[in-house]
Structure formats: structure tokens, C-alpha cells
Amino acid sequence: MNRISASGNQPQRWRMPKQFPYLMVLGLVLLGVSIAASLALGSRWVGFEDLMAGLFQPDIDSHGADVVRKRIPRTVFSLFCGAALGVSGAMMQAVTRNPLADPSILGVNTGAALFVVSGITFLNISTANQYIWLALAGAMITAVFVFGIGSLGRGGATPLKLVLAGAATSAALSSLVSAIMIPRSYVMDQFRFWQVGSVGAANWSAIATFLPFLVVGFLFAVITAPALNALALGDEVATGLGVRTAMLRLVAATAGVLLCGATTALAGPIGFIGLLATHLARLLLGPDLRYLIPMSAILGAVILTISDVAGRILGSPGELEVGVVTAFVGAPILILLAMKAKVRSL
């Protein structure tokens, strides 16, 4: 581990992008706005008084205040999930050196979903603590499998190969998920929200389960960021700069999988956040991962929370799962990237 972070201690040649502080402030402001929106907006309208009562006066017991209190864990959860997915996307793109790597595109989310559904059906598990480990195992295995298939043959893992391998794997796994769920209505009831992903079922105990994974994932991401910058120059150069590439890849990929696996375990497969947040951050800040990672986290949190609010409003009186909204806003990014890509790099 020391060797990995060693390159970060060398004299810093890459200066902080000038716009970074301003953008961070802007990002935090947006974060505040999205938190406010998530607390105040939804299928039920609450007034300012109810909002304040729900937040700061636990003794007031009006219906509106209750609604706001219910929205607090949901908001916290969606912030955490968004940040986790944003960083996870950044890590996967860095490890695979591939601009289209995203947990949903690589099929990792579906792998996690399959494991959880199998666990509920065949092993009778029912607590978030148990889901999370199964989801991680599923995410890990799928990530390795898809990346393995995608990087076979000439040219290594080109974006096209990776996306196709991910799409095929996702299709197969989601058929299996349906095949397990259809005959068992109890699993279906329990995990309806799973098929598209939703932060609506959040509660404090789920957040508590989620938190350690989030912290470890972020820590790994921050530690490996400088070395990943070197990896972006190619394996040979990175090795020459003293980076142990295999170890680095393992740690960074673990961070990516931990973050998206844990999110999927609790929220279901939510797509495209990693792609959207990371590319937006890169557009604003350039490729330096030390600044890209925090920015991706903030943007991911903002995007997911706003998407959740949008889903509540669009789906009123019910709600539209956030996974549907993120696919709708995120997939055009995939199209844009494909349009911009040079033919040979596909």
C-alpha cells in the first residue's frame, strides 16, 4: 500500500485546476438545493412550517411534519448512494482505462441483483446485513467475468467490446432474475423495487449497514487516486514510475465494486450515475483523479437526489423508481460519448 501511495508524495507537478475551489463551492450549493428539494417536494406537498417542524421540532406532530421526517433517511440514503455510484464509476473508468465503464453498463448491478434474489429464494435470507455480502459477491464475480470477456482478443478491452459483453451478461442475468421471481410471488413482492432500483425503502438501519462499505470504498479510492493518474499513462509508464500495477488495479477495482455492490444491495440496480457524474466532472476539471473523485461524489449525490425528486413528482400519486429516471438522463451521455469517439478507438 505504501508503494502505491508513494507517487503521491513526490513533488506535485500537477497543480490543482484553477476552477476546482469555485466548482466545489458550486457543487456544495447544488447539494444543498437538492437536499432541500428532496425534503420539501414529493407526491405530497408540505408547507414551510411543516418542513421546519419536521426537521427541528420533534414534539410537533402534524401530518406534514411526519412526511418530512420520513423523507430525511431517504434523502441521506440517496446522497450516499449517489456519491458511491459516482466514485464507483470514476474508479471503474480509471481501472479499465475505458470511458464507458459504469457499474450498470458492465452488468455489475444485475449480477448483484441475481445473487440477492437467489439468496432470498434459496437461502431464506432476509436482512440487509446478509443482502450486502451476497450483492458484493455477485458484483465482484460479474465485474471479473465481464471484464474478462471484454478484454479477450486483439486490442484488449475496447469500449465497444466491454459494453457488448456487459449488455449480454446483463440480459442473461436479468432473464435469470425474472425466472427465479415469476413463480414465487413472495419474492416478487419483497423485491419489486429491485428490478429498477429505488431509494424509497431507505431506513436508518440500512444506512448504518451501508456506511462502513462507503467509508472503506472512499478511502481506497482516495488512496489510489495519485497512482491511478500514473496508470492513465499506460502500464509501462506506470510501472516505470514505481507503481505496482496489479496491486493498484486490485485495490481500485475493489473500491469500485464495494461502492456499487453495497449500493445495489440496498437500493437495487441504479444505472448510469457513474457515467454521468464522472464525465461531467471530467468535463469541468480535467482528468486528474485527485480532484475528479470528490467532484464525482458530489455530482453523483446531486444527480441521484434530484432524479429521485423528479421520480416522485413524475410518478405522482405513486412514484417512479429512481433507476428509471437515471437511465433516462444518463443513457444520452452514452450516446454522446459514442458519437464523439474516434472510429479507431471503438
Add this chain to the structure above:
Amino acid sequence: MTNQTDAIMMAGRNRRRQRWFLVTGLLALLSLCLCCAMLYLGSTIYPLKDIIRALAGEQIKGASFAVQTIRLPRMLAGLFAGFAFGMAGNVFQTMLRNPLANPNVIGITAGSSAAAVFCIVILHANKAVVSTASVVAGLATVILIYALSRGKAFSIGRLILVGIGIQAVLNAVISYLLLIGAQNDIPTALRWLSGSLNGAQMHELPVLIAAVLICAPVVIYLGRHLSILELGDPSAISLGVRTDVTRVVLIFCSVCMIAIATATTGPIAFVAFLSGPIAKRLVGVGFSNSIPAGLVGVVLVLASDLVGQFAFEARYPVGIITGILGAPYLLFLLFQMNRRGEL
């Protein structure tokens, strides 16, 4: 010398022709058997005599209802949708010279499906509107994907990536429409997301049957040009093929078939993708692949539906079975194309 070469070439050609007829004949026979099985098998097994009499329109207690209102429409829907998916998928794969460039992967079926869901679930429109809308949406999707993937230089890879992105958006749209339209109606949701023959009804079928009967002959007729198009535009033009017209007509017919089949059964996963390559492997090269691909589509849909209905304790919609069958094949294909460096 020349005579000898000619003789050898003719012999080879005859051998290929024989193989084509043999394979196509066998596929047709298999399809026929599966059609009969679809009519014969069910929760109650009626004597053959009763089924034939029921088909002829006689009223027999039990058998008439089972055969006329449940099994026959189901069989016909599977037959024609399978043929449409198989043949049209093959057209795209051949024209774009890449088995991955098929309506399932690049999102054409998702486009038709989204339009059909919108018309049925939100507008409660009648059959004619649904069919028209799904054809228009299918064509629009094709045009959109092509326009977006043109870029500076056209590449199939870009087209496939754009298609996957469009498909993700369209699937989100379908989920949204199902949510606001048919809350908690899981069978409907599954039908529109992965395809199913459940609930096929007799009055829905004439449009599909007409579309296949009109479009399929055109595709078969142009099939000869299709194999020339595969050689690339310059060669095709010098061989006297009007490439643009041929291409437009072929795409139009294929999209019509796919869109109307999708509007009837939902996008049955991977059939359009699997049929072409399987047919090609069976009949070999040299002759048009259109009819065998259509028949392979029929066999896939009907066999998968039978498996889904009777092989397990629960009844699965056909799309789940073809999804589980198709995805490993897609991976295998990727693996092979990777090894040959075609990607």
C-alpha cells in the same frame, strides 16, 4: 479445362443447393410439428380427433374453447411473430455485415415496444393505431440511430453503442408508461419488457399475418440482392444492384414486420438476434438466408414457448426462455469475434 472447372463449380453449387433445400425442408417440417404440438398440448389433452373437429369449427365441449380461443391464436402468434423476427433480424445482420447489429441489440424492438405500450396503456387505442404507431416508431428509431451514428466516419461499432444507449432510454420510457398506466400489472409489464405469447387473441392476429404475408415475399425476392450487398457498395453497384432502393425497401419491410410482431407479442428477447447466425450455420453459404432464418425464428419461439409452458412447475413467458438461451450465445459470439479480431 474450362469444362472441368465448370463441372466442379456446378457440382459444388448443386451440393449447396441440395443442402439448402434439405435444411429448409427439415426446418419447415420441425415448425409444422411444433405447431401441432402447440395445438395438442395443454392443461387438458384432448383426443386428436376432437382437436381436428374443433379446428374445423365444430362445437365440442371443452375442446372448442381450448383450441379455438387459447391454443390456436397462441400458435399463430408464435408462428408469424417468430418468422417476422427471424427474417427481419437476418436482413439487418446481413446488410450491416455484423451479427451484433440486429434489432434487439440496437433498440428497434424497444422503439416499437415503447410506441405500442403508449398506445395501448395510455391512449387505449385500437389495433390499427397500435400497429401504425409501432411501425412509425420503429422506422423513426432506425433513422435516429443512423443519424446519430454517422459522425465523421460511419462505423458499425458506433452504431451499436448508440443503439444500446437508445435502447436504455426507451426501456426507461416503457417502465415509466407501465408505471403510470398499469400499476401492479406484472404480466403486462413482462410482456412489454421481454415478450410473451400469453393472452394472444384471435382478433389481434390479422394485421400481423397480413404484414408477414406482404413483407416476407419482398424480402425473399430481394434476398438475392442482399447477398450481393454484403460484398460492399462498389461491387454491388457494378453487379447491377440499385443499392439505395434495395436497402430502403429491405429496411422498410423488415421494420414493418418487426414492429407489428412486437406490437402483438412484445419484443421476444433475442429471437431476431439468434435466427440469422443459426440459419447461416445450418444452410452454409451461397444461397439466400432469408427463409431459413425465418423458420429458425419460428422454431425458436414455438419451442421456447412449449418449454416455458410445460418444462417447469411454473409457466414462464417465452421471452424469459429465449433470453436465457440467447445471452450465452451472444457471449459466445463476442468471444469468437474477439478471437478473429473482428471487433
